[in-house]
Amino acid sequence: MISLEDLPEYLLKKLGMNLFIEEENEDCEKTLLEKAEEMAIKEALKKADGNKSQACKLLGISRSVLYDKLKKYEDIKI
Incomplete structure (x- = not known):
């Protein structure tokens, strides 16, 4: 089975998944x-232009869950 870690960096970037590429300054504990x-x-949030209610609909989650996730991932900018 092939995982994302097995894919080359250039391919992840091309697919828009460069978040998965571990950089030296990134928290490797995630x-x-x-x-x-x-x-x-x-x-x-990007697709919803920062509208949290719309983002919740896109994700299929409630606003309270979204707020919990935003608190968990503090580096998400709205």
């Missing part, structure tokens, strides 16, 4: 699931 979740939230 799991792959946490990185994917953070990326999905960022993308939903």
Whole structure:
């Protein structure tokens, strides 16, 4: 089975998944699931132009769950 860690960096960047590329200054303690979740939230907020209610609809989660995730991933900018 091939995982994201097995893919070359250039391919991840091309697919827009450069969040999965571990950099020296990045917190390496995040799991792959946490990185994917953070990326999905960022993308939903971007598509919703920062509208949290719309982002919740895109993600299929409640506002309270979104706020919990925003608190968890403090580096997500709205």
